[in-house]
Amino acid sequence: MKKAASVAVLALLLLCLLAAAPPNIAPVKFTDTRLPNGLRVIIAEDHYAPVFSIAVTYNVGARDERPGRTGFAHLFEHMMFKGSERVGPGEHFFLIYNNGGNMNGSTNPDRTNYYETLPKNQLDLGLFLESDRMRSLAITKENLDNQRNAVQEERRLGVDNVAYGQTAEKMLELAYENFAYKHSTIGSMADLNAATVEDVKAFFKTYYAPNNAVLTLAGDLNTADTLARVKKYFGDIPRQAPPPPVDMTEPQQTAEKRARLEDKLARLTRMDIAYKIPPGNTADSRALSMLGGILGGGGGFGGRFAPDQRQRRGGGGPGGVGNSSRLYQKLVREKEAVVSIFAGVGETRGPGLFRITAVVRPGKTPEEVEALIYEEVEKVRNEAVTDEELQRARSGVRRRQVQTREGSLGLAMQLGIDAVYFDDPGRINTETEKRLAVTAADMRRVAQKYLAPANRIVIYTLPAGGGAAKKAAE
């Protein structure tokens, strides 16, 4: 009996594997080395185009900030372009762009990264620039004030001067008890104003040490030669004491939380729902991410949008047209209740959120829309998704695996993030199969467990003074 069962299971497993085999592509090959000063160096050689990318991923983000200093990790990121011992203010981007490259930096709650793509003959330039600022950042009041201005404009551009800008911050504030994720990465104007040169110095010493960073290089490189150069440029940067660990514990939510906001810049009502879920790279978050695709077109591995920052456009799906998700079909097409809708999971190191965002059509109420969304949520909690839906979700996973291989920058960034988040750069070669193994039963189980009323946060953002309806009546 036992044997027969296992044969059947094996046969079933084989069938499943055949139905959802990963695309026939070779795994990403890379070397993974640690220098004596603690810097982790990952090199992925690929001679496809005469180009390479560098990503330096620092193990620091908004989650490391303390009360009164929100926005600091990101403000610090800007300081990294204002010069170091052998690089003048602004010279970093001046040199990269003038030699045909592209570059940038980005900060989210979980990490800060700096990256550039350059023609292959500029390897020394890239390594010199990244190593000099890791070794000897120029920290002055003048540079700080200057970038404080730029960052405050960035906040106005992304939050204060746009419709629904305040909503994302309110969601974090409501969703989390732990300060680490309770605040936005961009930070408050008051906290940005309060940041001092001493803060910058201490932050640099604690977090911008080689033992707290991963250097990734991908593209048209020779691994041995590249590693030798990395040692030359980075090898003498001193190790620092390890940064304090971040407490990410989050109490279990026991009752629904709600808020209503008025937004002077909005013209239509938006509703945001979030359910609290486990961290990324776990079996449950993987199943929730796959379910997000089936329910609302989002999610998926490598989804890099931070929980507080990026607004996904609703109704998008990966390809412009053809959104087969349940919420799109029901609320956008059938009921014509929303302009757009999105559901999905952003991958986080700490407790995550399963988000649903919808812009309500004129003439419809957020209450109606909320009820329609819950009908669909209850369906995935009570019934298994169909075989066709599972197959479509798997096709998306396979497609994305292929897409991550195009371009040295995406590859360098992904390797660095997986190393910093999960100590597993090889995840790029293993995550696809784990996702393909998620079953309908897994999805129903996680829907039952996490998409529960007591575990959700709901925000209505309404146009102040009646918005569109009032304007149209004028």
Next chain:
Amino acid sequence: MRRLMTSCVAALAALLLLAGAHSAAAQEPEGAARQDSMKGVAPKNLAPVSTEVLRVKMPRPVERKLKNGLRVLVLENHRIPSVSFDLVLPASPLNDPKGLPGVANATATMLTEGTATRNSRQIAEALSSLGASLSISPVAGTGVTNVRASTLVENLDQLLALVADVLLTPAFPQDELERWKARTLASLEQQRSQPAFLGNERLFRVLYPADVRSITEPTPESLKKLARQDLVEFYKAHYRPGGAVLGVTGDVTPEAIVAKLEKHLSAWQGTSGPQPKLPLDPPIAEKKIYLINRPDSVQSYLVLANRAIDRLSPDYPACMVMNRVLGQGPAARLFRNIREDKGFTYGVGSSFLALKYLNHFTASSSVRTEVTGPALDEFLNEFRSIRDKPVPKDELENAKRALVANFALSLENQNTVLGQILALREHGLPDDYWDTYPEKIMAVTAADVERVARKYVPFDNLQVVVVGDGAKIRDLLRKYGPVEEYDTEGRRANPVR
């Protein structure tokens, strides 16, 4: 795997000598002008920079013609097991019937909302089941509609069957059209909250006042009038293989893909109607400010513009170099001055929209309301400087090197390469255009830069669009020229005095 051909030919020194000889006459002693142009950056010049400019060769596609007249360009690439298509149809919003903006957009959208054998939901499900993407985008500036599709190569046959179904036998269901209209109306309402949307709407009315280019979106009125028959007629006239080009790139051979295309597209026949003829007018002569009053704004969105060059202008290479100095990217003057030196903004830049049907220059930024005036002053300072002072030699060489060396980066993405090849066809440029482009860039002199700056960077004839809080900026804008005010609905407003 085919490795892309590369060569580290022309040493930078040689190129610089060549270019330097051309521009020597225009150089001036590097004094005040140089300091001016280095705002926001203080180089120490200690970094190890390779003096070679990596020169790359663009791959050439294999060209075929299907029996129905469709031209096919195939760029074989076996790096990853996927395949992408970009079908370029000579149809765009420029072909919308008079008084009916939205027909081109509606036609494109409705293709995937129902065919003879599949309804909207079935098309969406088929696409996601193949892990495929499909987008159909009409673009006014180039006068074409791009039908882009891609999938894993193992699903190629199914994707082609689906795309052929969508392209050849669309049903234009009435109920789906009504849904599209309602959806579009609601999203237009939402877009009116965005400064960039409001600014763009006004900009196109200002720069292209006399024809179809002035309308950037369907209007509530046109959505009401638009009927199924308009879409059917548009489709019949413009979605034809003759006159269209199909670019293919990925894990296929020309022979195999042509055979598949013949099979799936043989029933598709006919030739598209002609593209419209629209004038490319010279710059507007009179200075004017357009204020869109968006109450409660905390930033002003500024666009400084005028008509300039189209893609075929002989001044194109010189304009690219000039703009790299002035406003393209963080190494350019506008960014270094207005963001890095002044801290007025998060981002600022300028660009030429040099297409077949659009020919304008814009510089833009979002700045906090309080510095609206000072930011405009800095734009004007930079415009005056690039028009009146010769570009210092090292700045010019940096800009040229940046443009040429950056070319290597585009080779990483096959779809980018395909797009560059298709652009040549759309504009009627020669096949070897990209091979000779670096020489054209390197030949640009400081005198050329000054000449095109004077000609195309507006100053006395500035057109400025400002989206911001009228109550706070209305009065100060009058200093820059006569102000015409609008509300967020796009209606002319009478400013409160």
